[in-house]
Amino acid sequence: MQAILSQRRFQVLGTAWLAWFVNYLDRTKTAALLPLIIVSLGMTTKQTGLVLFWFFLGYASVQPFAGFLTDLVGPKRALALAVGAFSVFTWTMALVGNWQELALRNLLFGIAQGFEVTAGARLTATWFPVATRGRAFAFHQTAYTIAPILVPFVAVPIAQATGSWRWSFMVIAFFGLPVLAAIDHFIVDRPERDPRVTKEELRVIFGADELRKKRGEITDPARAHRAEELPPGERVTPYSEIFLNRNVMLMFLASFFSLLASWGLTTWLPTYGVQQLKLPLLVAGTLASVVYLGALCGVVTGGILSDTVFGTKRTPIWLLGGLVMAAAILWASTFRQGVSLLTAYAAFFIAGFSGSWAPTGQLFAPYLAEILTPGAVGRSLGVVVLGGMAGSAVAQPLTAALVVQTPGGPDFSHAFEVFALCGVLLFLCCVGMIEPRVRRTYLGYLLSGRKEGTWQPKSIVAS
Amino acid sequence: MAAKIYRRLIGAVVFLIAAGAHGAAAAPVRPRGAGPADPFADFGPLTGTAITLDVINTVIVIYYIWRIWSRREERAAG
Numbered sequence: 001m002q003a004i005l006s007q008r009r010f011q012v013l014g015t016a017w018l019a020w021f022v023n024y025l026d027r028t029k030t031a032a033l034l035p036l037i038i039v040s041l042g043m044t045t046k047q048t049g050l051v052l053f054w055f056f057l058g059y060a061s062v063q064p065f066a067g068f069l070t071d072l073v074g075p076k077r078a079l080a081l082a083v084g085a086f087s088v089f090t091w092t093m094a095l096v097g098n099w100q101e102l103a104l105r106n107l108l109f110g111i112a113q114g115f116e117v118t119a120g121a122r123l124t125a126t127w128f129p130v131a132t133r134g135r136a137f138a139f140h141q142t143a144y145t146i147a148p149i150l151v152p153f154v155a156v157p158i159a160q161a162t163g164s165w166r167w168s169f170m171v172i173a174f175f176g177l178p179v180l181a182a183i184d185h186f187i188v189d190r191p192e193r194d195p196r197v198t199k200e201e202l203r204v205i206f207g208a209d210e211l212r213k214k215r216g217e218i219t220d221p222a223r224a225h226r227a228e229e230l231p232p233g234e235r236v237t238p239y240s241e242i243f244l245n246r247n248v249m250l251m252f253l254a255s256f257f258s259l260l261a262s263w264g265l266t267t268w269l270p271t272y273g274v275q276q277l278k279l280p281l282l283v284a285g286t287l288a289s290v291v292y293l294g295a296l297c298g299v300v301t302g303g304i305l306s307d308t309v310f311g312t313k314r315t316p317i318w319l320l321g322g323l324v325m326a327a328a329i330l331w332a333s334t335f336r337q338g339v340s341l342l343t344a345y346a347a348f349f350i351a352g353f354s355g356s357w358a359p360t361g362q363l364f365a366p367y368l369a370e371i372l373t374p375g376a377v378g379r380s381l382g383v384v385v386l387g388g389m390a391g392s393a394v395a396q397p398l399t400a401a402l403v404v405q406t407p408g409g410p411d412f413s414h415a416f417e418v419f420a421l422c423g424v425l426l427f428l429c430c431v432g433m434i435e436p437r438v439r440r441t442y443l444g445y446l447l448s449g450r451k452e453g454t455w456q457p458k459s460i461v462a463s
Numbered sequence: 464m465a466a467k468i469y470r471r472l473i474g475a476v477v478f479l480i481a482a483g484a485h486g487a488a489a490a491p492v493r494p495r496g497a498g499p500a501d502p503f504a505d506f507g508p509l510t511g512t513a514i515t516l517d518v519i520n521t522v523i524v525i526y527y528i529w530r531i532w533s534r535r536e537e538r539a540a541g
Contacts, residue, residue, distance in 0.1 A: 091521075
């Protein structure tokens, strides 16, 4: 254990994990405290929906810029800016007096939080070799599943002990400070620029051959003209290859469908549990927790399977995830009042597990680093997350419109069928993606009797 | 005479208690943790503490961002 902790790449990963964890703790605490905020500010359901929508709007709109900024100034600075900004906006939210002020500050909070994911993803892609990148990024992604499970036990007791939800915001605003100290101490943008990294570790990350050949200083792969101008682990990747890229476009679409289903499901599950399954509120609330528990298990196993069983191939995990998620949610759409709780838990656990096997759930940083180059992960991921956030924003009003009022109460079946359809569409998007490890689509590889294809990055073909 | 005054006094006290209870019942019940909409009324006497904490938080954030942004990473000797 000591040997692992002393290696720089694990220290960088641990810090990126901490930043992602506090990011999610901070953003999900608003949802956990929402019943108190609604009473305190006298908000209607429509106003509450608008407050939530403005967060997603801020988060989504900033993604393309966040990617550029990360690649331009480096992930360390982008990460520090994001953590610092959302720490400050968190306490400013404690001082709101009406829903309009809360919506505006939620927009600014969403913008601040939006800069974090591209920075964390790029650090993992740059610091880990291909062989262990999937597992490393899987560990990074556990943060977004653990934080929502823990947040009710952090935010709600503070509010109840102090008598005001505002103190939860005040206290959680301070969680960002140790993260900033950790970023300052542990993070360096690139391994070869770190004076504390050993030569042995550099060889593990890049390989001896790559280290010997490349000693360039241009860190932006879009600005370099020759491979020798770049640092180890990078290749020349012009803007056209980053943005006019079929795989990035398919990831954008897959992310849209994936997060539409995931956020639609988790946001509405407690309401579904109470209104359709007639469960007590507390039990209905646990349905969403089961989804997150499934996602936690899914993120870990997906990364391990991708690196080991699938030999660092990424798309097979997403192909399986889309289909299994569709099947699990379709199964759940048949549930009516009186369904066994164990059956409901099983279906939603599988939905959460397989839902995390998606291009916004995991493996996106390794995939983009391998289909493009680690130095272009920020910009390309900005495009992908933009698609996902658009899906998240659409999910809320779409789900509300799909709930049918029947004499027996609201019926969520149609909404669940649309979520299942999203799983199938996500699968179809992933069918068209190139698997860089086998130089063709993964299904093409299987159907051809495991023959590798001829795909190559455009820049390599041109040179 | 005194008994009559006592009865009226007791009646008035009972009326006041009943009126107070009715008013309390008519007011919306706030769950613990949902204070008033005005943040300064909500923080009450701890408003100064809250603002001091905000200032401390912001100063530390600015210090770290300045420290991190002002450093330039050089290529390691190795």
